[in-house]
Amino acid sequence: MHDALTGLLESQAPVGLATWRSWWDQLADRQIDQAQVLALLASLTSRLPDHQTLRHLLDSLTERRPAPAATTPWEGTVNVVGTGGGPRTFNISTASAFVAAAAGVKVVKTGSRAYTSSLGSVDLLERLGIRLTSSHAHTEDTLAAHGIAFAGPYVYPPQLTRLARTAAPHGMKPFGRFLNALGPFLADLPVTAQVTGVSATAPLDTLRALAATTTTRRIWLVSNDTGADELLPFATNTVHEDTTRTRTIRPGELTPGDGSFGDLRPADPADAPAHFRSVLSGTAGRVATRTVCLGAAALLVASGTRRDWPSAVAVAEAAVRSGAAHDLALRLAAPAAPRPLAVAHA
Numbered sequence: 001m002h003d004a005l006t007g008l009l010e011s012q013a014p015v016g017l018a019t020w021r022s023w024w025d026q027l028a029d030r031q032i033d034q035a036q037v038l039a040l041l042a043s044l045t046s047r048l049p050d051h052q053t054l055r056h057l058l059d060s061l062t063e064r065r066p067a068p069a070a071t072t073p074w075e076g077t078v079n080v081v082g083t084g085g086g087p088r089t090f091n092i093s094t095a096s097a098f099v100a101a102a103a104g105v106k107v108v109k110t111g112s113r114a115y116t117s118s119l120g121s122v123d124l125l126e127r128l129g130i131r132l133t134s135s136h137a138h139t140e141d142t143l144a145a146h147g148i149a150f151a152g153p154y155v156y157p158p159q160l161t162r163l164a165r166t167a168a169p170h171g172m173k174p175f176g177r178f179l180n181a182l183g184p185f186l187a188d189l190p191v192t193a194q195v196t197g198v199s200a201t202a203p204l205d206t207l208r209a210l211a212a213t214t215t216t217r218r219i220w221l222v223s224n225d226t227g228a229d230e231l232l233p234f235a236t237n238t239v240h241e242d243t244t245r246t247r248t249i250r251p252g253e254l255t256p257g258d259g260s261f262g263d264l265r266p267a268d269p270a271d272a273p274a275h276f277r278s279v280l281s282g283t284a285g286r287v288a289t290r291t292v293c294l295g296a297a298a299l300l301v302a303s304g305t306r307r308d309w310p311s312a313v314a315v316a317e318a319a320v321r322s323g324a325a326h327d328l329a330l331r332l333a334a335p336a337a338p339r340p341l342a343v344a345h346a
Contacts, residue, residue, distance in 0.1 A: 002026065005036055007053075008043040014052035020060035024159055027166065037166045045178040048202075051209035058185055058210075061157040065188055072190070077106040077143065078303040079187065079194040079217070080295075082229040084120075084180035085201030089264040090272075090288070092230045093197060094121045095279045095325075096295030101148035102319035102328050103296060103312075105305040108139065109150050110187040119269050125150055127273045129333040139189075146332060155187040177201060185210060193218040193302040200227030204240075212243045220302050226261075231298055233290040234259040239298065254313050255294060259287030281326040293317050 004023040007015040023040075026032045048054070078100075080093050097109040111121030125132065132152030133139040142149035153161075164172050172179060181203065184196040198204050198221050211219040224235040231237045233255045239247040251257025263285050267275035278284040279292060296319070297312035306312040319325045 002032060002036055002040075005040050005043065008040065008049060011047075011049070014050055015056060017056040017059055020057050024060060024064060027159070027162055032166065034166055034170075037163055038170060041163070041167065041172075041175040041178065044182075045175045048178065048181055048206055051206050051213070054182065054185075054206070054210055055213050058182075061159055061186070062188070064159065065157060073192065074106065074108075074140070074143065074190050075192055076303050076305065077108060077191045077193075078299045079108045079110055079189055079191045080196075080299055081110045081184045081187065081194070082180075082197035083184065083199050083202040083207075084229060085177070086199030086228040087226060087261050088266050089228065089230065089261065090266050090275060090279065091119065091121055091124050092264070092291055092295055094124060095276065095292040096299065097148060098280055098329050099292050099296035099316050099319050099325045100299035101146070102324035103300060103305075103315045104147075105300050105303045106143050107148045107299060108143070108189055108191055109148070110155060110184075110189070111150075119266065119272055121150075123269070124272055124276060127269070128276065128329065130329070136190075146328065148328065148332070151187065151189060155189055157186060157188075160186070181207065185214065189217075191217050192304070193220065195220045195222060195298050195302050197222045197229030197231070199223075199229035202229070208240055208243055211240075218302065220298065222298065228261075230291065231294045232264075233257055233287065233294055249294075249309070254297070254309055255290040256286075259290070263287035264291060277326060277329060280320065280329055281323065282320040289317070289320055293320060 002023055003019045004015055007019060080097050082093050094109060097107045101107045109121065130150060132150050133142055134152050135154055139149045139151055194217050196219065198207055204223055207221055211221060221240040222231055222237065224232055224237040226232060226235045234251050234257050236251065237249040241247065264287065275284065279288050282289045293313055293316035296316035297309055300306040300312040300315065301309055306315065
């Protein structure tokens with residue numbers, strides 16, 4: 001049994017960087033078998049380890065990434081991604097990303113297919129006809145053209161793919177709790193800030209300690225008293241800006257505080273595209289509109305595009321009322337215009 005697995009099972013001390021390096025080396029050399037991979041994933045899923053073990057795990061993956069072609073920071077750009085879990089709703093963070101982009105902030109949305117829900121962000125985008133980006137250059141080009149981009153799996157460590165292949169034919173869905181909790185820290189993007197919703201199923205204190213040791217971007221963690229991984233107008237929300245600073249947003253403070261999860265029900269997958277467009281156009285109900293505008297306001301403030309929350313909410317609401325958020329989604333879903341045929345000249 002590898003020392004990484006032994007360390008996780010015994011939980012007597014953090015699993016060190018050298019141990020994780022050895023795990024990935026042996027996995028690449030096929031010295032780690034399926035049984036050990038499944039046992040490691042099961043351990044990580046049943047109880048997320050301490051933040052030091054997770055930091056060493058993340059660092060061991062980061063140092064193995066291929067060097068990107070361009071490393072220029074994307075100034076003023078914010079990534080939005082949640083941990084999943086908690087009460088089920090429509091894809092709020094994805095809708096908030098569109099609203100924030102329509103309101104003037106550059107947004108990158110990362111996510112996955114459904115692990116703990118019926119429709120993950122990638123599943124929804126597929127149904128909307130919106131493509132994921134395939135490289136940093138592709139993401140930069142999409143940001144320049146539309147102000148928003150949906151990053152594909154290239155942002156995640158290739159070692160996760162090797163884990164999945166070794167675990168096959170067992171799928172990764174049973175390990176969704178671990179993948180959702182750590183996923184927001186796995187994406188490699190040169191953004192300025194990141195806003196991550198944390199549900200009650202994720203270990204908030206551990207993730208806060210992990211965020212404090214992340215130096216490549218500013219990370220805000222969002223939680224509330226309902227257990228959802230979103231900012232909600234009818235909940236008492238807490239924005240954890242760092243390990244010492246928090247902001248509490250109470251019902252009625254920035255938007256009217258009435259409503260419930262009944263107003264945010266997830267759409268049937270078959271009807272999800274139409275429902276999602278109605279959310280962006282402001283016709284899915286006042287509570288849905290307030291919810292996505294509150295989420296968009298967090299992206300506006302975290303990115304530095306807006307300094308105060310009330311003006312950020314107002315700008316987000318204007319992006320919905322004007323139809324800008326809805327139109328942005330339509331433009332991204334439209335097929336690219338064919339290039340004109342080259343004409344040979346004599």
